Amino acid sequence: MIPRYQRPAFKDLWSLENQYASWLEVELAVSETQAALGLIPPEAAAEILARARVDADRIAALEEETRHDVLAFVSSIEEQVGPAARFFHYGLTSSDVLDTALALRLVRAMDLILADLDELRAELKTLAQTHKKTLIIGRSHGIHAEPTTFGLKLALFYAEFGRRRDSLLAARRIVAVGQCSGPVGNFSAPGLSLEMEEKALARLGLAPAPVSNQVIQRDRHGQYFCALALLASSMEKLAVEIRHLARTEVGEVEEPFAKGQKGSSAMPHKKNPIGAENISGLARVVRGQALAALEDVALWHERDISHSSVERIIAPDATSLVDYMLVRLKNLVAGLVVHPERMARNLALTGGLYNSQEILLLLCARGLPRATAYDLVQGHALRAHREGLDFKTLLLADPEITGRVALKEIEAVFRPDRFLDSVDAVFERVFGDSDQTG
Numbered sequence: 001m002i003p004r005y006q007r008p009a010f011k012d013l014w015s016l017e018n019q020y021a022s023w024l025e026v027e028l029a030v031s032e033t034q035a036a037l038g039l040i041p042p043e044a045a046a047e048i049l050a051r052a053r054v055d056a057d058r059i060a061a062l063e064e065e066t067r068h069d070v071l072a073f074v075s076s077i078e079e080q081v082g083p084a085a086r087f088f089h090y091g092l093t094s095s096d097v098l099d100t101a102l103a104l105r106l107v108r109a110m111d112l113i114l115a116d117l118d119e120l121r122a123e124l125k126t127l128a129q130t131h132k133k134t135l136i137i138g139r140s141h142g143i144h145a146e147p148t149t150f151g152l153k154l155a156l157f158y159a160e161f162g163r164r165r166d167s168l169l170a171a172r173r174i175v176a177v178g179q180c181s182g183p184v185g186n187f188s189a190p191g192l193s194l195e196m197e198e199k200a201l202a203r204l205g206l207a208p209a210p211v212s213n214q215v216i217q218r219d220r221h222g223q224y225f226c227a228l229a230l231l232a233s234s235m236e237k238l239a240v241e242i243r244h245l246a247r248t249e250v251g252e253v254e255e256p257f258a259k260g261q262k263g264s265s266a267m268p269h270k271k272n273p274i275g276a277e278n279i280s281g282l283a284r285v286v287r288g289q290a291l292a293a294l295e296d297v298a299l300w301h302e303r304d305i306s307h308s309s310v311e312r313i314i315a316p317d318a319t320s321l322v323d324y325m326l327v328r329l330k331n332l333v334a335g336l337v338v339h340p341e342r343m344a345r346n347l348a349l350t351g352g353l354y355n356s357q358e359i360l361l362l363l364c365a366r367g368l369p370r371a372t373a374y375d376l377v378q379g380h381a382l383r384a385h386r387e388g389l390d391f392k393t394l395l396l397a398d399p400e401i402t403g404r405v406a407l408k409e410i411e412a413v414f415r416p417d418r419f420l421d422s423v424d425a426v427f428e429r430v431f432g433d434s435d436q437t438g
Helices: 008-011 016-036 042-051 054-066 069-087 096-130 152-174 195-203 221-245 273-296 308-336 342-346 354-363 370-387 391-396 407-413 416-420 423-431
Strands: 133-140 145-150
Touching: 008 096, 008 195, 016 054, 016 069, 016 195, 016 342, 042 069, 042 407, 054 069, 054 407, 054 423, 069 096, 069 152, 096 152, 096 308, 133 152, 133 342, 133 416, 145 152, 145 308, 145 416, 145 423, 152 221, 152 423, 221 273, 221 308, 273 308, 354 407, 370 391, 391 423
Parallel strands: none
Antiparallel strands: 133 145
């Protein structure tokens, strides 16, 4: 993971020293539990707990010789503990330690990510409440559709990130399992039992896998990284919306721009949406890492090692990137510069063409066949657009329309605040409380 996109908490979590520390955490939980169940001598466990420490330099030196990182780790502990170390790693296979320790770190990474996500949602809620009834043109296919509110746009993202939170919690539960079941998962060694596994893992806050072979099954990890990829995609969705609204021709929002910040090496006037663009780019990487995790699901028989190199890369990278993206997006939302006056100006660009559906439905309600009503309204709309004429004026000049729809009804259709009628109810449904401002 390159330092640019890794915050300190994730740098520490995925450091080599922390990797070894998590291995030792698993080993000590097993030793304590084995001693409590009479599977190893209590005095040996006491010696292990008192003397076993991580010595990263010594492990590295031993790995040069053994070409096996777990064996190097175990040998370094044996040097520290002495004779009692014959009961260290007692009955375990390497994957018992590796996979259980990986679960610990994936769970801890997810807890940090969930906290980040909660902060982003809080900022979205605040901004949504502020602009609950700030009218903005809605767009479909990039073309003006009907008005909505900027608050409703943000409420949509708040709700989507709520679904992403549910996905993350499900992935956390699925990956929060370990194993202490031996070389092929059959608990054949003297130091192992289902009871020992369950109690040792409980010390670590993990559940036992109901059945394992030599490894925790990688569909669990696939779900975890897919949940991260979905979150990254939702973040990109919000980033793309911000990027569009920040275009010069639109100008409805701007990213925060710090004092002394520069937008271009050549053009001093530039203020680019670099934060949102950064999130779009990083989302591509996280989605690619999810695919790599899915490729790890199909291992040979009880285990092969093809997943190991992949996970050494994607576990720190994907979690670190998602953390970085969440914090950057939260700060972007918190500092977003909103231009309601530009929203109002854009809303007025088409002279009320966005009211075409309501006129269509009024004509249908007064007995005109839908196809006929559609053609009638569309003709005026296209002419207004083509010739720069006022849509309402054209409608009022057509007896085919005024003969069926009263003037006051047409005037009511062109009242912008009619698009606010359901906003309160939608906010209540999304945010679930009644203290919404607006």
